[in-house]
Amino acid sequence: MASIEEIIRRVYKALEDEEFQEALWKASLGSEVRVPRILQNYEYIRELAREVTEARKKSIDRLDELIEELKDSARKTGVKLFLADTAEDAREYIGGIIGKGKLVVLSKSMVAEEIGLREYLEEKGNEVWETDLGQLLIQLEGSKPMHTIAPAVHMTVERAARLVREKLGLEIPDNPRPEDIVAEVRRFLREKFTNADYGISGANAIAADTAAVVLVENEGNIRLVTGLPPSHIIVAGMEKIVETLELAVKQAMVQAAYASIYPPTYINIIAGPSSTADIEHTRVYGAHGPREVHLVLVDNGRMKARETPLRDQLRCIRCGRCQWECPVWRHTANIWGGPTYGGPMGINWTGITLGVEEAGPLTLLCLQCRRCDVVCPVEIPISRIIHWLRRQYMDRLLLS
Template identity: 45%
Template sequence: MDYEWNVAINKAIVNNAPKVEKILRENPYINDLAADLREKKLDVLNNIDRYIKQTEESVLRSGGGFHLARDSNDAIDIVRKIIGDKKNIVLSKSNVLYEIKLRETLASEGRDIWETDLGEYLVQINNDMPSHLIAPAIHLTKEKVGKILNENLDKSIDENSKTEDMVHSVREFLMKKYLAADVGITGANAVSADSGSVILVENEGNIRMDTVLPGIHIAITGIDKIVPTLKDAFNEAIVQAANAGFYPPTYINVSSGPSSTGDIELKKVTPATGPREFHLILVDNGRSDAIKSELMESLLCIRCGRCYFSCPAYRLYGKDFGTSPYTGPTGIMWSAIIFKEYDKSEMCMHSGGCGEVCPMKIPIPKIIEKIKFRYTG
């Protein structure tokens, strides 16, 4: 990678790694939650069909729509049927949306579709790909961001502008998109089987806009994001945020069906002020096959991204270490599961740091070793 990458990744590590260690040291119960969450997620994977069925029943009971997609094409066809001819769409950050190539596909059909996470927005207008699971624009320095915004959004912004001014400029643009949006599409940090609720963690406030202002909210995520209960879903949000270095998170959002009210005689009716429709699309796309294989524990990943900063291969190769959006150590596993791409595993240096810091205790080095020696031939 180039000099700019070296500057960006070194700044990220300095800003993140000590912060995560401090959070976990000052909140020791988070490691206990992580240990319990690992067992709950293993139970789901070992009984995946039962939990998918329970999730479906819960979503339908809440007044939402439930859909199970076999692969990327199936997922996109489901989205098309839901949104019809609606053109204005806002997206929240989601690796699964990249996985199924949703934005590119809908944009090619003439729809006005925008990423609303700041990092994802920068990646979009730069015709780029994410370099990190939760910090997609980590490869861009402040100076580079200023140049991108100057060329694509606001001539008053340049590489010498304050970060606050850059954020303000993007915020003003996106606010217009929120207000015009017909459809909001998000991912999910967790889905509770018992209530059909979708949990979304964020800090910017964009997800609240995406899930409340448009008339239709569609959540798209993998079957691996199911957990048994709403309590487990909140625990996953807590563990993910802490290990990502953003604890407490500014917002934890819960979506359980379309908007509703019970203010007249305590009778619940829908819709109310928010979305009139809620849809959950669970995507398989190779996950069921992985559950039956030696790659199963890969599906315990909560997308905290902590393994990236302990990985010398990622520091050296950046987003070339994996297949975007699945880069870094966990990305090697997910590139194998989703894209059936195994060759990037040969770039692994087997330092073992990724396995040491993983809150889900995924044996990442051993799994990458299996990919390297059993799949690459």
């Protein structure tokens, strides 16, 4: 658990890091207008956001029933479902499937970060590669994602070039351009995609009625991670379940719009392993895509959080809009945060997954300006929850 002194020390270090501040400043340019422009151009998004808000509230209320429905749907579609109470349960289950000496490709998943999955699989003797470019840079840097959607938001192009040169031996010219890095990383990862034994992804939403998982992206790496290896493992928080596939797709559309990537290049729907019945109408699993699909649903504090004001945070669709809007985050990124999550939503997610003791000191840096509340597409009273966490923490401090 980080003390308030430790948190302040980290924040000052980030403030004094000129490259860090320059990259954040560049990435934040225009962030105020990006989403409003999308909402203006695609008027139906606001209505979809309202629908998704109500659907998220309802699904959190009905989570126990939806998990039961999901179990039935998973049986029908051939998805192997595992409910993990803790991060350790999830790691061990996935580690048990993969074993050791395997090549694993990962697409960006904050829950995989939350449970320390990559490090765990590496320690077990597997070769594991992040395939989202930003997340790969985080892997090479040995740090944590600095934004929910843009993990390497704190890196200038020079810093990114240095990393891929030094850690992967890629040939990046002096005075690098983002295009140079993208082209070299693409070439490097092609071989990993095609030879991988396992692909691991997260999920933007999970439909209880079909056990279908919806994933939204621009890079195209999710298509490869979920389509090329013979086995696909999905790891996601339990709160990602919604009632229907229709709502799951709508949620992915809203997430993309508020993450300012609309229209998204790809929306993937995965409902079970690939199969064919083209010969004598006999169903054979493992056609061109994976022959097995595992869905690991992680609790790790989520179900318990429903009994407290943290309940409202569970409907978060992880668009990261609140982070861009927050005057503190814009100077610190997720340095102001717990081991995984940072910024406005991240303080509350730290509370959900690690408890008041871990989240408490972080809340003291919040200005309570409420800008995060105003921009949240699913109307989460983020600052109010931070305030509640702060009260809990201060009460404990005063009583101890």
